[in-house]
Structure formats: C-alpha cells, structure tokens
Amino acid sequence: MKKRTYTCGLDAAIDVVGGKWKALILWELDNGPRRFAEVRRGIDGISEKMLIQQLREMEAYGLVHREVYRQVPPKVEYSLTDFGRSLNQALMPLGDWGERHMATIEAIARD
Known part of the structure; x- marks a missing residue:
C-alpha cells in the first residue's frame, strides 16, 4: 500500500473499504471466523482470485485476521x-x- 494524505474522514474510509467486495466480506465475517471456502460461498459472484486479493488487502489494513492452524x-x-x-x-x-431503497435502486438499474 502506498502512503497518502486524506482530505477528510470519508476519503480515508472509502480508501479502506472501496470496491465492490470488501464491504461484503466484512459483512460475511461479522458472523464469526470463517474458512476461505465458507467466505466464498457466502458471497455470490466473487472469484477465488478476487477473494484472495481482497482478503490480503484487508489483512494489510488490519481489518481481517488470518489464523493458520498447523x-x-x-x-x-x-x-x-x-x-x-x-x-x-x-x-x-x-x-x-x-x-x-433496494426496489428503487433495482428499478433505476434496469432502465
């Protein structure tokens, strides 16, 4: 991650959680520890490569802990x-x- 200076708190927050998948991963992990396959099954449409990349970024930010059992x-x-x-x-x-507002958002997205 490259160092940067933020203009406001929202700028910093969006940098940490930006993109489609991070918020969904956070939501999935809110129910407790999950193995990789469990996280992937819980998030419709995410590829294995993308999940690995997002988990690594989230671990680097200190949002996610990765526990390896020997x-x-x-x-x-x-x-x-x-x-x-x-x-x-x-x-x-x-x-x-x-x-x-899901119904409204879905209706607009269909147009």
Whole structure:
C-alpha cells in the first residue's frame, strides 16, 4: 500500500473499504471466523482470485485476521479484528439505507 494524505474522514474510509467486495466480506465475517471456502460461498459472484486479493488487502489494513492452524490438512480461518468490526458497524446504516431503497435502486438499474 502506498502512503497518502486524506482530505477528510470519508476519503480515508472509502480508501479502506472501496470496491465492490470488501464491504461484503466484512459483512460475511461479522458472523464469526470463517474458512476461505465458507467466505466464498457466502458471497455470490466473487472469484477465488478476487477473494484472495481482497482478503490480503484487508489483512494489510488490519481489518481481517488470518489464523493458520498447523495441522493436516492445513486449516486457515479469517476473522474480523476490532478495527474491522468498528468499520462494519459504521457500514450498518448504509446497509439499512440500501434495504429501504433496494426496489428503487433495482428499478433505476434496469432502465
């Protein structure tokens, strides 16, 4: 990640959670630790490559913790850090807004 200076808090937040998938990954991990395949099954349409990339970026930001269990077969679990949970809580009102206006948004997107 390259260092940058932000113009406001929203600029910083969008940089951390930007893109289509990160908020959905945060939402999926809100229910507790998940293995990679569980996260992928929970997010319709995400490719394996994209999920790997997004999880790595989120781990670099300190949003996600990756736990590797030394066993056969190897086991890896992803979970939210306190920082990730705080971002998820900040996104909840946005999700509520989306729920309230989903029909309108879908109608506009079809046009």
